Amino acid sequence: MRVKHALHELRLLFGIERNTTNHGEKFISALGACLGILAVYWGTRWSFPDGFMHTAGTLIMVTSMGATAVLLFAVPQGALSQPWAVIGGHMLSAFVGVSCHQLFPDQTWTAALAVGLAVGVMHYSRCMHPPGGATALAAVIGGAEIYRLEYWYLVFPILINVVSIMVMAIVFNAFFSWRRYPAHLVRRKISKPAVASERQFELTQEDFSAAMEQLNSYVDITSENLTQLLELAKQHAEKNITHPEQIIAGHFYSNGKLGNLWSVRQVVDAADNAIASKDQVIYKVVAGDGGYATGICLRSEFQRWARYEVKPQANGHWKKLTDED
Incomplete structure (x- = not known):
């Protein structure tokens, strides 16, 4: 038993996930990865x-495309695999790498600076894509053939490589309904939820957003992180499970659903009317379904639909309002 427990702890320590995909998916x-790299080669x-500018035609692709192929074809639904992450991650990192080499050539720390800055730029640009670090690094240590390209490195081979592999990812994954790319194109069947009265609380879209901010890490996601995220979301859900008592013009309200059923409405007009059958609310949907x-x-009807009031955040998320707000 102790050996089994030790092996379990060792697996968790090394981050070895239980692979639940079947042989067909593997x-x-x-x-897909094989076809993706072929697309990069032949597309470029x-x-x-005859090559590009002063290159001899031998510079066809950057090695970071191999890592991108893993993400696009093995994890096509992952946040790190989405179009803006791929395009922005490679292009911005390439720009950072070339700039660092131009400003600080022949310095031992230039490569480290390029990768570090690339990570920072990807974070702030919301296009985190790990292969982008390799793209920035290649611009610094890639040799004379890459150095001669200067900022044309962003066009050849980076842009051509990125477009080629993304086109293949879109076409290839389109044949499989559960892994269409980009992830927004996937429409999964949603099972009928349990009756609200049978639950102690119900998790909502805003709860997950708040929990992700509280987790304070870039999630892509391991089972341990998902468990922690779920627990944090439960804590947020327990804070407020009542419907709003007042419906106020100009305010925002959420139905508290998850996934494609989630929606936020802004009340345009909610003038009180003493006659219940004429007491109406005009609204517009500002997010979600x-x-x-x-x-x-x-x-x-609007009060029954609305779970609680929310307010928009600068980062694009919606925050559930509590009594403290």
Whole structure:
């Protein structure tokens, strides 16, 4: 028993996840990565059959495309694999790498500076893509052939490589409904939720957003992090499970659902009417399901729909308002 426990702790320490994918999914990932790299090679070769500028035609792709292939074809639904992460991650990192080499050539610390700055830029640009670090590094240590390109390095080979592998990712993954790329194109069936009265509380979209901020790490995500995230979300859900008593014009309200069912409405007009059948609310959907649609309903119907009031945050998330707010 002690040995089994020790092995379990060792697995957790090294971050060895139990792989739940079947053999078919593993084969699809491997085949996709193979086709992705072929697309990069032939896409770049076809675009510039005689090389580019002063290159001899031998510079076809950067090695960071291998890591991108892993993400696009093995983890196509991951946050690090989405289009802006791939495009922005590579292009911005390439710019950082070339700039560092231009400003600080032949310095032992230039490569480290390029990778560090690339990570920072990707963080602030919301396009975190690990292979971008290798793209920045290649601009500094890639040798004379890359140095001669200067900022054209962003076009050849980076942009051509990125476009080629992304086109293949879109086309290849389109054949498999559960892994279409980008992730926004995937529409999973949502099972009917349990009756609200049977639950002590119900997790909501805003709870997960708040929990992710509280976790304070870039999530892509391990089972341990997901468990911690779920626990934090539960704590947020327990704070407020009542419907709003007042519906106020100009304020925002959420239905508290998850995934594609989540929605936020802003009340446009909510003038009180003594006659219940005429006490109506005009609203517009500002986020989530039915985005930017407008509607009108009875105040009582809107109160039943609304779980709680929310307010927009600068980072694009929505925060659930509590009594303290």
